[in-house]
Amino acid sequence: MKKTILIVLGDQAAPDAATLAEAASSPAEGAGSTGDDAKPAKVSPRKVAAARAKPAAVIQPHAFMPAFLAEAPLAGRQVGLARSASAGVVASVDNGSPTAEASLPEQTPEAVLATLQAWNPLSWSGVRSLWQDMENRLDGRVDELVVLVDPPDGPEEILAWAARDIERTALSYGNGLAALLQEAVRRFDAAGGGTILLVLCSQPLAGGGPARAGLRALALAAGAALAENLLEQALPAGCRFAALRDESGQADLLARHVIRLLTDWPKDSGKLGRFTGKSGLFGRF
Numbered sequence: 639m640k641k642t643i644l645i646v647l648g649d650q651a652a653p654d655a656a657t658l659a660e661a662a663s664s665p666a667e668g669a670g671s672t673g674d675d676a677k678p679a680k681v682s683p684r685k686v687a688a689a690r691a692k693p694a695a696v697i698q699p700h701a702f703m704p705a706f707l708a709e710a711p712l713a714g715r716q717v718g719l720a721r722s723a724s725a726g727v728v729a730s731v732d733n734g735s736p737t738a739e740a741s742l743p744e745q746t747p748e749a750v751l752a753t754l755q756a757w758n759p760l761s762w763s764g765v766r767s768l769w770q771d772m773e774n775r776l777d778g779r780v781d782e783l784v785v786l787v788d789p790p791d792g793p794e795e796i797l798a799w800a801a802r803d804i805e806r807t808a809l810s811y812g813n814g815l816a817a818l819l820q821e822a823v824r825r826f827d828a829a830g831g832g833t834i835l836l837v838l839c840s841q842p843l844a845g846g847g848p849a850r851a852g853l854r855a856l857a858l859a860a861g862a863a864l865a866e867n868l869l870e871q872a873l874p875a876g877c878r879f880a881a882l883r884d885e886s887g888q889a890d891l892l893a894r895h896v897i898r899l900l901t902d903w904p905k906d907s908g909k910l911g912r913f914t915g916k917s918g919l920f921g922r923f
Contacts, residue, residue, distance in 0.1 A: 646786045649722050649759075702843050710897065769825060798852075804856075819868065836868075885913065
């Protein structure tokens, strides 16, 4: 059975300070009022600080994950899952504990989703830790890495881009993705071989705004540049790499196509491929 890691690079953001404060607040003055004269509840600085000291959110599955998990076992693949997230987002339940999935049959979609890991792409050391966690979960061996790049929507107009969002996008989808791919090549080289498939989502799989607008376009451009660079390189013996741009926007169709590529590796994998989801229009592969 093949051991496959699926990592979605499409950040789940942590709630902002206002959301944290609201979550930390208890009913206060005006909180029980209704009608036009209702007053917002007052939140003390102490409660805001307490909220920030706690995990802001629990990592949630990306739309592609259930679709991929439905296809992978049929193709003889055991899967480990991870998703990029802000520093304030944590793994679900207790992913490091064997009891996290004890009540679920092994490798059912529900059991695998229960072990979803959160990965902060801004942390270089986090890449090695993530890979080690995946190896441990997959019985010490990894054969394949699938990286799905599906950036979140953002403002279309450049004047609406916040400096912190520009910086995070550049670092996450440039530096973060580069570190992940570099670590994968290093690990596969040491193991004697492995497969890397990079998927760039031109159409948002989870729905949302325009396909390639604003900061999303910046993130996809970074991913495409890294893909083109790797496609031109001579990778270590036994290592193979392919990349494609998904234009279907349909998780189920894309999942089946990804499994097909992993099972029957494309002969024309030296160029950036294209998948539209339409019969007869699969591009180069």
